[in-house]
Amino acid sequence: MKRLSKTKENRLYIYNTFSLVKEIFKPLSEGTVLMYVCGITAYDYSHIGHARAYITFDIVYRYLTYIGYNVRYVRNFTDIDDKIIKKSLEEKIPISTVTEKYINEYRRDMNALFVLPPTFEPKATDTIKEMIEIIIGLIDKGKAYEKNGDVFFRVKSFNDYGKLSHKNIDELIAGARIPLNEDKENVLDFALWKKSKDGEPFWESPWGNGRPGWHIECSAMSMKFLGESIDIHGGGSDLVFPHHENEMAQSESYTGHKFVNYWMHNGFVNINNEKMSKSLKNFITVRDLATAYHPEVVRLFFMFTHYRSFIDFSYDGLESSRQSLIRLYQALNLFAELKKGMEEKTVSVSGSPNNALTDFDFERKFRDGMNDDFNTPQALSVIFNLTRKINKIMNDSISGGVINATDLEFIENAVSFISLASKEVLGILNENPADFINENLKDVSKTSITAEEIKSLIEKRNGYRRAKDYKKADEIRNMLLEKGVVLEDSGQGTGYKIIS
């Protein structure tokens, strides 16, 4: 492919699964982006794989909005399917109770992770009418056929079948692992409509009572809310085949024109280098993770790896991200301290020699990273580099009591850029810095001592310190350390943090 030139243009490139290269992003309609992302099947709690997928597309959504696009973003719910029916039978509760429950749990998880709600969140069962219309159209065109109450898509009728997942149709037929269904003309043909079995939920249709196949729902919802052709269609890389391949085949067969311009797929989350799956019992729910780590830590953990790479989940990695996040919050905190110093006149502004920071190009560099197929690791490196630069000046200024006017301007620009880009594009640094540091470092619930007791002991120790009785002061400090409380003396008094 034509790679990005070194004098990076200010244009967005997106890797397209269809073409296997990065392409310049050009929406169908200038200024507007139509984006569809496959949502969850509502039958269980969300796991960290879902978290990664929806954080990935949340960042895509946020960045497109940040660079000025009006994004119409659809993310659906699959609320009718075999697994849901199974769950409903197992727990002896209605299907709608199962789906409502897990849709709510999902929304709670996404909300906790700072994943923004999309423009539309349709449910498959609210789109049955549109699905039936498409199926009728496909049958009329000879692209689908009915057999004993089932309707199948005729794969051989679509010449480009296999084009998205880059598979050879003849090899697929030869290597098919699914048992041949007597009613199908070809093993690859897939169900658009399934005749309902006894006790299963059903909808009336020209082919009798039944329910939709999995793939047709996304075609119907995408067309209903975004139109027959859209810009971006996303999902996990496991959806490329057969789900998206089938969606493309049925949609394009029905409308006669291109369904999606840019197909985006995020990489998987592995655990100990193995795919996370229910059968391996190695999956981790968002709920469990969120109790142990701040959601921004989780976001940062994912963002440190490019969205298309697989990521090996680890607590070491999470801990590393946690430290990184604290580093960013500490810098914002340092800025607050500088402003406070200026207000209280302990830091004055002068025109004396400055640190010669003149590179105000950080915003462009950040965009360069994001423009290169949403390269968050690169974009983050811009933020961390900038953080190091401003920390140095802020630290010098606060201790020296003076700051150069040019440096101050630079720092103010840098801080507002870091805050804005992080908050709006990356979805981190949403918290008040002081509160974040407090909440994350002073959680007494992990220790046997109360905050009041700690405060009282600090007072006592400071009494000894004033009397220069360091032996007794150190005894208290060591005692607290044994309980997991680390003291931090500073000019403003003594603080503490809890270590586990």
Added chain:
RNA sequence: GGCGGCAUAGCCAAGUGGUAAGGCAGAGGUCUGCAAAACCUCCAUACCUCGGUUCAAAUCCGAGUGCCGCCUCCA
């Protein structure tokens, strides 16, 4: 068996022709009664192996080794 991906410092991870971003950990320093925290500095002659192309390769080509994914519900 078919198709595809990956291999960069102790760990994580960008970088696809011009001489190795960033984060964590670690070491040294500033500060401190001593610590801690914070901050600063340092930390890959080098990118799995072997060949090749090129003035120039982690980056392109060939072979090999190892790991992983998809081909079945799956984010």
